[in-house]
Amino acid sequence: MVVQDRTSICEFLGMIEEDKNDKYLGLPSILGRTKSALLGYLKEKVMTKVQRWDGRWISKGGKEVLIKQVAQTIPSFAMNVFLLPLEITKEIERVLSKYWWNQGSTQKSGIHRMSWERLSQSKA
Template sequence: MEANEHSTYLGLPNIIGRNKSAILGYLKDNVNMRIRSWDGIFISRAGKEILVKQVAQALPVYAMNVFLLPQEITTSIEKCLMKYWWSSGQTNNSKVIWMNWDRLSKHKSTGGMGFRNFRDFNIVMLGKQLWRLATNTQSLVSRLYKARYFDKTDVIHAGLGHNPSFI
């Protein structure tokens, strides 16, 4: 069976084209749909904090483990979460944003709420994959990537190459 351009494997798209924002935009849509399902329900600030941290911020984690998400997607997810955080519950029209996301994403001990900065977290997740490639040199994935992308050096000193994969 041949995969078409809209097929997925383990929830991730099989085919990645040039417009990564369009292909990975489903992550933004998933977070928006989940947050919209919470609209109109009166939830305390502590409840909102748990929903944002444990549910909404966990939705794109698997994709962030594989892809470097475009800045446009991470920014729009953060904006959606910020609007939900500052909404008053029943009336979703009037929102006053008292702090920006950069300040909310700081640790609680430094005056923030401890929310996740998606761009930084995405880079950390990809760094974790880099660490696996560097330390598990005999794994099948490491040997495959070494043969394809950095056969004359190690993964840390590898360049971008002439035809890199988005993954």
């Protein structure tokens, strides 16, 4: 569509032409080929929330509530609209599990469990 046609339609309808980098309802209005770059802000939002909580002595119950009610709801609306790239979901999962198992920012190493692949193997 030609730019003149687009602007004339917007003027006729009384609308404002939106910039390509604008967001609508918190989501990018135009997606390109790399959804990871456009939806990477979700990972950053979760990381900033978790970094604010880190260093505070919160009980396991409190951590569970923070993770379930705050951190996991950040990407939920975007997940209703878009299929999130696997790298973003794995990074969010990594940040949340690191927060869950670490005791605080003073201790750099928390409880290390076995990987899910090893835990899910059959006993035989």
